[in-house]
Amino acid sequence: MTTPAILALQDGTVFHGISVGSEGKTIGEVVFNTAMTGYQEILTDPSYCRQLVTLTYPHIGNVGTNSEDMESRRVHASGLVIRDSSMVTSSWRSERSFSEFLRQAKTVAIAEIDTRKLTRLLRETGAQSGCIMTGDADPAVAVQHARKFPGISGMDLAKFVTCEQKYQWSHGTEFGRGPRVMTRRIAPYHVVAYDFGIKRNILRLLSDLDCRMTVVPATTSADEVLAMAPDGVFLSNGPGDPEPCDYAIKAIQKFLEVEIPLFGICLGHQLLALAAGGRTEKMKFGHHGANHPVQDLASGRVLISSQNHGFAVDEASLPGNVEVTHRSLFDGSVQGIALSGQPAFGFQGHPEASPGPHDLLFLFERFIADMDEAKRGAVHSTLAARQ
Numbered sequence: 001m002t003t004p005a006i007l008a009l010q011d012g013t014v015f016h017g018i019s020v021g022s023e024g025k026t027i028g029e030v031v032f033n034t035a036m037t038g039y040q041e042i043l044t045d046p047s048y049c050r051q052l053v054t055l056t057y058p059h060i061g062n063v064g065t066n067s068e069d070m071e072s073r074r075v076h077a078s079g080l081v082i083r084d085s086s087m088v089t090s091s092w093r094s095e096r097s098f099s100e101f102l103r104q105a106k107t108v109a110i111a112e113i114d115t116r117k118l119t120r121l122l123r124e125t126g127a128q129s130g131c132i133m134t135g136d137a138d139p140a141v142a143v144q145h146a147r148k149f150p151g152i153s154g155m156d157l158a159k160f161v162t163c164e165q166k167y168q169w170s171h172g173t174e175f176g177r178g179p180r181v182m183t184r185r186i187a188p189y190h191v192v193a194y195d196f197g198i199k200r201n202i203l204r205l206l207s208d209l210d211c212r213m214t215v216v217p218a219t220t221s222a223d224e225v226l227a228m229a230p231d232g233v234f235l236s237n238g239p240g241d242p243e244p245c246d247y248a249i250k251a252i253q254k255f256l257e258v259e260i261p262l263f264g265i266c267l268g269h270q271l272l273a274l275a276a277g278g279r280t281e282k283m284k285f286g287h288h289g290a291n292h293p294v295q296d297l298a299s300g301r302v303l304i305s306s307q308n309h310g311f312a313v314d315e316a317s318l319p320g321n322v323e324v325t326h327r328s329l330f331d332g333s334v335q336g337i338a339l340s341g342q343p344a345f346g347f348q349g350h351p352e353a354s355p356g357p358h359d360l361l362f363l364f365e366r367f368i369a370d371m372d373e374a375k376r377g378a379v380h381s382t383l384a385a386r387q
């Protein structure tokens with residue numbers, strides 16, 4: 001027997017479907033993701049905290065779920081909206097069916113709704129607050145609940161999803177990245193990674209590139225991090241509005257002062273822009289997908305990227321020492337920045353993919369190159385001082 005469910009939006013629109021996850025009620029910002037694969041990675045990406053994720057790909061759950069595809073310890077999305085939940089699980093990697101996974105994660109999910117109609121609506125009206133209720137729910141009550149969600153603007157959620165204590169990470173991707181990686185074993189880099197809601201594939205990829213990773217809570221001060229003597233500092237992705245994360249902005253300003261190599265992804269990129277004196281703004285409905293074309297402005301090359309953001313760096317606000325390096329070919333928004341004359345850069349999309357294409361993996365190597373150069377610079381100055 002199926003249990004009914006409804007999705008109500010703040011503008012009063014109500015969709016009727018069935019419950020395919022845990023029973024109950026959930027509220028959040030309704031966003032849509034156009035990736036054709038990767039439902040488990042998407043749901044466990046901490047950047048989706050307080051969001052109800054609509055997957056536009058119509059058939060979800062057919063390859064089940066497994067422990068390797070977790071991008072964090074648990075599901076972070078507040079709810080899921082899909083067209084069709086697969087009745088059959090078919091994959092040698094599967095450990096649990098998708099619906100079992102949703103129920104164990106206590107994730108409220110609605111299926112059998114017209115996700116194309118919902119997506120068109122969100123593209124027209126912009127992101128809206130929403131509410132999913134399962135069982136015999138009153139649509140008017142669900143609309144009221146949706147209206148109670150204030151929206152993500154002004155919300156510091158990095159503090160909410162970050163780790164409690166620092167920890168070491170040393171697992172690679174396991175499936176390897178070719179011989180280039182294997183030859184790097186003699187050059188260990190110590191990277192301190194800020195966990196604003198970090199995705200595991202970032203940690204795996206940096207481990208593949210022979211980085212020794214120390215992951216620290218979002219509010220760790222710059223002095224504490226510098227005392228760990230890192231070769232570089234990584235600023236992670238994460239949920240919520242970057243502007244209220246003043247503790248992180250302050251720490252990054254210090255890192256810029258001492259010119260330690262810095263690499264930021266998504267929220268980390270936005271925080272780098274804020275620390276450099278720029279501003280960020282809320283987008284109409286954001287970018288969430290796995291096929292967004294981004295142009296590398298220096299080479300003119302177009303790269304296909306994975307995306308998940310609802311805020312963006314305001315180009316007009318950037319000071320003269322911040323160069324825009326990448327731009328979205330969908331809407332022209334800033335997709336990459338670099339600080340002139342120092343080893344600090346950020347990328348708005350997700351080079352770590354999971355899910356998505358690997359066109360931008362080389363950005364991790366650029367971070368390694370920055371750390372290499374800084375190390376060599378340090379050796380030169382020590383030698384010069386001895387002479």
Ligand SMILES: NC(=O)CC[C@H](N)C(=O)O
Pocket residue numbers: 047236237238239240241242265266267268308309310311312
């Ligand atoms: N994936 C991310 O890091 C998202 C960053 C930020 N929360 C945004 O929505 O823009």
